[in-house]
Amino acid sequence: MPFYETIHIRPQTQLHLWKIEEPLDSLIAGVPLQDHSLIRLHKLKSEVHQKGFLAVRHLLQHLGFSDADLLYDASGKPHLSHGQHISISHSHGFAAVAISNENLGLDVEAMRPKVLKIAPRFMDVDTHLSGLSLAEQLQKATIIWSIKEAVFKIKNEKGISYPSHIREQPFDPAEGSTVARLDFKHQTELFPVQFIQREDYIFVCVFES
Ligand SMILES: CC(C)(COP(=O)(O)OP(=O)(O)OC[C@H]1O[C@@H](n2cnc3c(N)ncnc32)[C@H](O)[C@@H]1OP(=O)(O)O)[C@@H](O)C(=O)NCCC(=O)NCCS
Structure with a gap:
């Protein structure tokens, strides 16, 4: 197709x-x-x-x-x-x-169980995944990984650590939006985030303003 x-x-x-x-x-x-x-x-x-x-x-x-x-x-x-x-x-x-x-960053990811294994290495699992079903965890962890990749594509700077420098406001995946926060080199920046799901894939757009 x-x-x-x-x-x-x-x-x-x-x-x-x-x-x-x-x-x-x-x-x-x-x-x-x-x-x-x-x-x-x-x-x-x-x-x-x-x-x-x-x-x-x-x-x-x-x-x-x-x-x-x-x-x-x-x-x-x-x-x-x-x-x-x-x-x-x-x-x-x-x-x-x-x-x-x-200026924007786009990331596409397939929802694959592997993301839950590595989630503690790149995101705050307690804030975002507690109390969710396995399917909800998979969806949310994939969205969060994509947000970090998309923020990286906007900033494009060496040294950005996904778990330490990029955080996401708590969000409900059904809303399709949140805000990402980058704390890097003594500066804080906020990035509006829009995301959608098609089939088993997550598509995230992050904006500079
Ligand atoms: C650049 C990066 C974000 C690409 O992501 P990816 O999931 O591997 O691949 P995607 O398919 O989503 O994106 C690839 C596209 O991104 C674009 N791209 C590559 N480097 C880029 C950069 N520095 N800035 C913006 N866009 C970039 C290109 O268009 C590329 O596709 P193309 O070469 O076919 O045109 C990724 O390779 C990367 O380097 N991430 C940083 C890793 C990191 O620091 N991790 C820290 C973990 S703690």
């Missing part, structure tokens, strides 16, 4: 989803790539990553952009040549791009 959905996360922010179901060959055939993108594609070791990389190009094509409109800075952060902000994420079955007038 190709293009899946566009979600209007905010008035100036659209989240576009591609469900990755095509074989690698048909993803490669369907999208023209610049030389440096071809080199990157061939350096990606896993087929899952290659498919994600290509599905993002298909999404851009669907939106009227091309691979040539996508530029990367030295840290690997993507930018659109015409000036709007973009954030990219892919995870097994889905690729997603968020395009906005605001």
Whole structure:
């Protein structure tokens, strides 16, 4: 299945989803790539990553952009040549791009039980998971992991620790929003967070303001 959905996360922010179901060959055939993108594609070791990389190009094509409109800075952060902000994420079955007038971070994660095993290493388990069923814990821990990845994509600074520097206000997943707080280098910043679930995947957008 190709293009899946566009979600209007905010008035100036659209989240576009591609469900990755095509074989690698048909993803490669369907999208023209610049030389440096071809080199990157061939350096990606896993087929899952290659498919994600290509599905993002298909999404851009669907939106009227091309691979040539996508530029990367030295840290690997993507930018659109015409000036709007973009954030990219892919995870097994889905690729997603968020395009906005605001600086933002996007993360997509599949809800997998492994997240509960590692949760104490990246989040405050007592605050967020106590009293929840196993299914609710899985959903919430995945949202929180994604929030931290998305905050990292906005800030893009070495030294940010997920458990020590990024915290989330207590939230009910049914509300689809919360606020993340970054305490780093003697500064505190607040980031509005919007999230949705599609199938077994969590999609999180974090905004700079
Ligand atoms: C950069 C990072 C957030 C990417 O997350 P991921 O889950 O591995 O992969 P995703 O699919 O969600 O995102 C990949 C996309 O992020 C974008 N990206 C890569 N580096 C980026 C950066 N520095 N800033 C913003 N976006 C970045 C790219 O567009 C990339 O996809 P593409 O290269 O195919 O275009 C992650 O690799 C990372 O480095 N996290 C920090 C880890 C960390 O500090 N952990 C501390 C634990 S205590």
